[in-house]
Amino acid sequence: MGKNPCCFKEGLNKGAWTTSEDMLLKAFVNIHGEGKWTTVPHKAGLRRSGKSCRLRWLNYLRPNVKHGNFSEEEDDLIIRLHKLxxxxxxxxxxxxxxxxxxxxxxxxxxxxxxxxxFQHQMHQPSRPSIIQRPPTSNLGFPTSSSTTQSQAATNDTTLILTTAIRCNKLAIPMLLPSSSTSKQEIPNMQLAEESIAKVASMIPESSKVGPLVEEDLFKELFQVEENMVLNNDKFNDDNIVSFPDQAAVMEFERLQDFEKWMLNDEDVDCLPPNDQMRMLTSLFDIGSEF
DNA sequence: AAGAGAGTCAACCGCGCAGGT
DNA sequence: AACCTGCGCGGTTGACTCTCT
Incomplete structure (x- = not known):
């Protein structure tokens, strides 16, 4: 397996590891512990690079490394994690x-x-599993062409971005029923506002901007029901958030939070309520099976 | 039996990041 | 600020194994 074992460079062995090399490395790490890989070959008497020693230890010699077939549960988890x-x-x-x-x-x-x-084709034949980074308009929203490009990316199987739609700005209008302006008549209103407040709290105060929204995007994120309308006149500082220059950083941090939450880790600062979860699942294109 | 092609997987390579000087 | 070193990551390689014809 691997590279040609007869290949030498600067006196170093390359290619498949021999049993005796494994024994030397294992004995050395068991005594001295992991780390300082650049000094390991010399101290352990191995004609290998430090990188090669590290790789061999981590991928093969380390205790508790599982070899052999993956279980159905592992398959499923990998697929879901890869999607995320x-x-x-x-x-x-x-x-x-x-x-x-x-x-x-x-x-x-x-x-x-x-x-x-195959699974994706069976469940969602018309939607890409991997979201392409869309071009943003001058307001920071994905342009209407982003959907087309995303579909094109699916058609030619080009994988471009694996995380999320990146919006530089996100303004959230009030959600009102078509026949009334009463907040109490909308069961989800409170949750939606909580979501807005939560998102807003993650953004530095200085980065908040004016009222900007695309109705279709909002409806997708918050799964607006048919009998509700968006009131674009109702904006204030609390429901407008933006991710200006640090968009990628903000998004990455939120992705980590989301990942921790998804996997029930402890020490999670932000646990999304239901509506926020729906928004995130849309952002990260994760199916409802989560 | 044997050759060809496809599949598998350990190992290598280059790059980027973090920390130290 | 610039450079160096160590480390970790993801992509790629190529020898080996399996399967098919």
Missing amino acids: LGNRWSLIAGRLPGRTDNEIKNYWNITLCKKAS
């Missing part, structure tokens, strides 16, 4: 005890990629 996190194999591996990023990456490329693609 993209090709961030180390993060995915962190959720599967005993599995390494390298193993999961190989397994995905060989097996699950096809399986996930």
Whole structure:
């Protein structure tokens, strides 16, 4: 397996590891612990690079590394995590005890990629599983062409972005029933406002901007029901948020929060209420099975 | 039996980030 | 600020194995 074992560079062995090399590395790490990989080859008496030692230890020699077939549960989890996190194999591996990023990456490329693609076609034939980063308008919203481009990306199977639609600005109008202006008549109103407040609280005060919204986008994010209308006149500082220059950073932090929440981690600062969860599932294009 | 092609997977490579000087 | 070093990550490679004809 692997590269040609007869290949030498600067006196270093390359290619498949021998049993004796494994024993040397294992013994050394068991005594001295992990870390300082650049000094390991010299101290352990190995003619290998530090990187190679680290890789061999992490992927094969480390205790509790699981080898062999993946279970159905593991398959399912990998597919779902990949949908959420993209090709961030180390993060995915962190959720599967005993599995390494390298193993999961190989397994995905060989097996699950096809399986996930098949599942997606069965459940959502017209929607892409991987969202393409849309071009933004001068207001920061995805333009109407983003859907078309996303579909085009699906058609030619080009995977461009695996996280979320990136909006620089998000303004949230009041949600009103078509025949009334009374908040109390809308059961979800309170939750929607809580969601708005939560999102707004994540954004620095200085970055809030004026009333900007695209109705279709809002309806998609908050799953507006047929008997409700958007009142674009009702804006104030509390329901307008933006992600200006630091958009990518903000989004990344929220993705981490979302991931932690999804996986029931402890120490999560932000636990999205139901409506916010719906917004996030739309943003991250995650199906309702979550 | 044997050759070809497809599938598998350990290992390598290059890049980027963080921390230290 | 610039450079160096160590580390970790994701993409890719290529030897080996399996399956088909």
